[in-house]
Amino acid sequence: xxxxxxxxxxxxxxxxxxGLRHDYIDNYIDNYIDEVTEEEAELVAQPSKYGSxxxxxxxxxxxxxxxxLTSSSFRIVDAKDSTAGPSCxxxxxxxxxxxxxxxxxxxxxxxxSDFPRFAHRGILLDxxxxxxxxxVILANLETMAxxxxxxxxxxxxxxxxxxxxxxxxxxxxxxxxxxxxxxVYTPADVKMVIEFARLRGIRVIPEFDTPGHTQSWGxxxxxxLTPCYSGSKPSGTFGPVNPILNTTYxxxxxxxxxxxxxxxxxxxxxxxxxxxxxxxxxxxxIQKFMDQQGFGQDYSKLESFYIQKLLDxxxxxxxxxxxxxxxxxxxVKLKPDTLIHVWKGNQQQYQNEMANVTSSGYRTLxxxxxxxxxxxxxxxWQGHYKADPQDFKGTExxxxxxxxxxxxxxxxxxxxxxxxxxxxxxASAVAERLWSAKDVTDINDAFSRLSxxxxxxxxxxxxxxxxxxxxxxxxxxxx
Amino acid sequence: xxxxxxxxxxxxxxxxxxGLRHDYIDNYIDNYIDEVTEEEAELVAQPSKYGSxxxxxxxxxxxxxxxxLTSSSFRIVDAKDSTAGPSCxxxxxxxxxxxxxxxxxxxxxxxxSDFPRFAHRGILLDxxxxxxxxxVILANLETMAxxxxxxxxxxxxxxxxxxxxxxxxxxxxxxxxxxxxxxVYTPADVKMVIEFARLRGIRVIPEFDTPGHTQSWGxxxxxxLTPCYSGSKPSGTFGPVNPILNTTYxxxxxxxxxxxxxxxxxxxxxxxxxxxxxxxxxxxxIQKFMDQQGFGQDYSKLESFYIQKLLDxxxxxxxxxxxxxxxxxxxVKLKPDTLIHVWKGNQQQYQNEMANVTSSGYRTLxxxxxxxxxxxxxxxWQGHYKADPQDFKGTExxxxxxxxxxxxxxxxxxxxxxxxxxxxxxASAVAERLWSAKDVTDINDAFSRLSxxxxxxxxxxxxxxxxxxxxxxxxxxxx
Numbered sequence: 001x002x003x004x005x006x007x008x009x010x011x012x013x014x015x016x017x018x019g020l021r022h023d024y025i026d027n028y029i030d031n032y033i034d035e036v037t038e039e040e041a042e043l044v045a046q047p048s049k050y051g052s053x054x055x056x057x058x059x060x061x062x063x064x065x066x067x068x069l070t071s072s073s074f075r076i077v078d079a080k081d082s083t084a085g086p087s088c089x090x091x092x093x094x095x096x097x098x099x100x101x102x103x104x105x106x107x108x109x110x111x112x113s114d115f116p117r118f119a120h121r122g123i124l125l126d127x128x129x130x131x132x133x134x135x136v137i138l139a140n141l142e143t144m145a146x147x148x149x150x151x152x153x154x155x156x157x158x159x160x161x162x163x164x165x166x167x168x169x170x171x172x173x174x175x176x177x178x179x180x181x182x183x184v185y186t187p188a189d190v191k192m193v194i195e196f197a198r199l200r201g202i203r204v205i206p207e208f209d210t211p212g213h214t215q216s217w218g219x220x221x222x223x224x225l226t227p228c229y230s231g232s233k234p235s236g237t238f239g240p241v242n243p244i245l246n247t248t249y250x251x252x253x254x255x256x257x258x259x260x261x262x263x264x265x266x267x268x269x270x271x272x273x274x275x276x277x278x279x280x281x282x283x284x285x286i287q288k289f290m291d292q293q294g295f296g297q298d299y300s301k302l303e304s305f306y307i308q309k310l311l312d313x314x315x316x317x318x319x320x321x322x323x324x325x326x327x328x329x330x331x332v333k334l335k336p337d338t339l340i341h342v343w344k345g346n347q348q349q350y351q352n353e354m355a356n357v358t359s360s361g362y363r364t365l366x367x368x369x370x371x372x373x374x375x376x377x378x379x380x381w382q383g384h385y386k387a388d389p390q391d392f393k394g395t396e397x398x399x400x401x402x403x404x405x406x407x408x409x410x411x412x413x414x415x416x417x418x419x420x421x422x423x424x425x426x427a428s429a430v431a432e433r434l435w436s437a438k439d440v441t442d443i444n445d446a447f448s449r450l451s452x453x454x455x456x457x458x459x460x461x462x463x464x465x466x467x468x469x470x471x472x473x474x475x476x477x478x479x
Numbered sequence: 480x481x482x483x484x485x486x487x488x489x490x491x492x493x494x495x496x497x498g499l500r501h502d503y504i505d506n507y508i509d510n511y512i513d514e515v516t517e518e519e520a521e522l523v524a525q526p527s528k529y530g531s532x533x534x535x536x537x538x539x540x541x542x543x544x545x546x547x548l549t550s551s552s553f554r555i556v557d558a559k560d561s562t563a564g565p566s567c568x569x570x571x572x573x574x575x576x577x578x579x580x581x582x583x584x585x586x587x588x589x590x591x592s593d594f595p596r597f598a599h600r601g602i603l604l605d606x607x608x609x610x611x612x613x614x615v616i617l618a619n620l621e622t623m624a625x626x627x628x629x630x631x632x633x634x635x636x637x638x639x640x641x642x643x644x645x646x647x648x649x650x651x652x653x654x655x656x657x658x659x660x661x662x663v664y665t666p667a668d669v670k671m672v673i674e675f676a677r678l679r680g681i682r683v684i685p686e687f688d689t690p691g692h693t694q695s696w697g698x699x700x701x702x703x704l705t706p707c708y709s710g711s712k713p714s715g716t717f718g719p720v721n722p723i724l725n726t727t728y729x730x731x732x733x734x735x736x737x738x739x740x741x742x743x744x745x746x747x748x749x750x751x752x753x754x755x756x757x758x759x760x761x762x763x764x765i766q767k768f769m770d771q772q773g774f775g776q777d778y779s780k781l782e783s784f785y786i787q788k789l790l791d792x793x794x795x796x797x798x799x800x801x802x803x804x805x806x807x808x809x810x811v812k813l814k815p816d817t818l819i820h821v822w823k824g825n826q827q828q829y830q831n832e833m834a835n836v837t838s839s840g841y842r843t844l845x846x847x848x849x850x851x852x853x854x855x856x857x858x859x860w861q862g863h864y865k866a867d868p869q870d871f872k873g874t875e876x877x878x879x880x881x882x883x884x885x886x887x888x889x890x891x892x893x894x895x896x897x898x899x900x901x902x903x904x905x906a907s908a909v910a911e912r913l914w915s916a917k918d919v920t921d922i923n924d925a926f927s928r929l930s931x932x933x934x935x936x937x938x939x940x941x942x943x944x945x946x947x948x949x950x951x952x953x954x955x956x957x958x
Binding site for chain 1: 608609610612614615618619639640657658661662852853854855856857890891892893894895896897898899900901937940941942943944945946947948949950952954955956957958
């Protein structure tokens with residue numbers, strides 16, 4: 001998936017003028033230096049020689065020669081050997097343009113050769129713990145494009161609610177959404193999200209997580225979930241998907257047939273994480289099935305039995321699939337093109353997991369260090385920035401199996417009121433790690449560029465929160 | 480300052496109808512119970528018998544008798560013995576009204592007798608670390624009123640910037656603001672804030688913190704700050720306000736004369752916290768002055784010298800003053816009506832401080848447990864809710880000297896992009912602690928009421944963030 005984009009900005013200009021870009025940055029840094037004395041003395045920010053470029057391109061040569069942009073004399077011409085087509089929207093170009101205090105736009109003569117380090121640069125949003133209005137999703141797709149994020153991982157349903165309106169099984173959202181009309185994604189909504197993303201070079205990968213995380217599915221689909229027992233009687237509560245009924249697999253076949261048609265991407269995310277065995281253990285029919293299959297008391301074998309059948313079903317839709325790491329950990333037989341999504345453990349543990357997954361020949365995505373829902377006081381973007389998905393013990397061949405990563409913003413404490421400032425610019429740190437060269441690790445330079453990049457997002461109407469005490473020339477206009 | 484508000488809602492209605500308020504709450508709780516199994520099992524939420532009242536009034540009697548509100552038949556009549564005047568906007572009344580699914584508004588017959596537990600219920604916002612546009616301040620004043628907060632503590636200037644446009648010393652903001660025109664509060668802005676607050680029963684107490692936290696003052700007022708020395712030569716940097724020059728006190732006299740006229744409240748906050756002695760120690764003129772005064776090497780005596788003179792100056796303006804606890808800790812002579820603002824230490828330490836301050840006969844405000852700028856993952860509102868400002872060892876007379884508290888949202892990591900969701904509903908927890916009776920401590924009941932109160936704020940256009948997985952009937956419409 002790695003692509004090469006190469007362009008040279010060729011500009012005709014009426015006159016040369018002195019570059020003013022650094023005036024704002026210098027002023028900004030002046031103010032910053034006052035502040036760092038108090039609590040962040042380790043960061044000594046200087047204006048970056050790369051201005052406000054974010055993520056940093058692979059190769060940049062900036063000259064001091066500056067041109068004024070005027071509507072009558074301006075045109076973009078791709079270099080002869082560029083792979084960028086006429087439809088390419090050139091985010092990078094816009095980041096080279098700067099304004100003087102009268103609003104006149106200029107650009108310095110610049111040569112850029114660029115391509116992403118990793119092909120898969122994703123963000124997970126969760127529309128089940130809280131419903132996310134379409135407006136919020138679109139605004140964040142726009143912001144993903146500004147940050148060269150190219151995958152929207154849509155964790156669309158979960159225990160709490162089922163907002164996806166299925167044409168085949170409309171009862172799922174009718175019963176399982178927070179509200180059947182106001183808190184659902186209609187087929188038209190989903191189509192709009194996919195098309196809006198496509199126009200910005202972003203793939204939409206939906207996640208329909210089973211067999212756990214499915215409480216909301218059970219409301220509109222009787223018999224899909226396992227009845228839990230209290231002693232010899234059903235307790236009235238339900239556990240994970242019931243893996244011993246043929247009706248379960250009939251349902252999954254029809255459901256994923258629809259999903260594969262609705263979402264054009266070549267991949268679907270099948271979840272498979274955090275399956276709680278308590279309910280399965282309580283159910284006498286499940287126990288009987290375990291005996292028949294010779295699984296003993298090893299319920300991870302039952303989980304694998306279910307997942308194996310699900311993967312076979314999804315394979316018939318000709319989609320590839322991504323699964324959370326537990327499915328790999330449990331030894332489920334997987335197609336060689338399966339993508340394993342690593343999300344658990346401390347640094348040591350996830351690095352071991354990356355080593356194990358890749359030594360088994362599977363491609364992998366990393367998310368563990370990028371759970372942006374976890375917040376703390378201060379500049380936690382620096383920790384996100386420092387994590388590197390290829391930082392584990394393994395061969396060069398193993399490292400190549402790391403195709404990227406995803407920042408995850410789980411939704412327990414996030415909805416339309418706070419999603420956007422909580423995501424940006426913290427996710428921008430991940431975006432640069434996944435785009436720029438491995439050796440782009442200067443935290444001071446990053447602070448300088450990211451501060452200005454954050455103000456650019458604010459100027460474009462995105463409430464990206466501040467890194468530290470400072471100001472933007474154009475502050476956010478909302479509340 | 481304690482006031483008594485007492486009213487009985489008397490309603491004429493065309494017809495009786497079944498109360499529907501609990502339908503939404505029940506549905507909400509159903510969804511919540513699915514969730515708590517996962518990570519917050521200690522909270523078992525039930526719909527509160529008090530519906531969505533927040534903060535909880537002192538006495539509430541709700542009956543099952545429900546009335547429909549119709550424009551033609553509705554009027555509000557105060558009870559004979561009520562102290563609420565015709566201009567009283569009755570936030571509580573609006574919280575009793577609920578909608579059915581068709582939007583028809585109803586209210587149950589209710590008798591409320593109410594007054595606040597503490598007279599001073601404040602929120603500190605910081606417009607120096609980041610400039611806060613007027614729109615954000617007004618929206619948060621509106622939200623303070625919804626939560627019966629009655630003091631806006633405006634930490635208006637600090638090291639980082641001086642956005643207050645002084646008529647007497649316009650150079651202070653001309654040189655010290657982030658931008659002299661776009662990042663300042665003009666006299667008209669300040670007047671608007673004060674009037675907007677007044678109409679909502681909110682006092683505006685400005686803080687002009689000296690002698691520390693004054694870097695931005697020095698830019699527009701030469702000689703105000705102490706020149707720091709490196710060896711025998713000035714280093715070019717500056718420290719706290721220079722306490723040994725007569726010009727300093729001339730400036731402060733004129734400056735606080737203006738402040739006392741611009742801000743009508745009877746109190747001004749004079750700061751006095753976190754004075755760093757390093758620069759004073761380096762300066763030979765200061766050393767000489769220390770010798771002359773017989774202060775030895777005790778720079779807290781120099782600090783006290785400055786503060787004493789400042790307090791004398793402010794006393795001539797006929798304002799009362801509030802100061803941060805260090806001024807008390809350093810033994811500065813204070814007027815008996817001085818209000819000591821406690822902000823430091825762990826629980827044991829701040830409780831000791833409250834005991835010391837009140838045993839010395841001073842009135843006090845608590846903020847230590849309510850530094851809302853400090854964020855962590857999860858439901859930290861519960862910790863804010865549990866803190867009680869009278870929970871320290873002392874006599875009843877001492878407890879009465881606690882006149883309230885303030886939630887503080889310092890601005891290092893906060894600007895217009897994220898202030899409002901970071902403040903609400905976390906500050907609502909503080910609001911109830913300061914308003915409601917001491918024994919209102921049921922965290923489950925609070926969770927239930929606060930969840931619905933949060934949705935009410937969202938419905939009124941305020942991006943108050945969620946407490947946990949859930950939904951609001953009308954989600955936030957912004958991004």
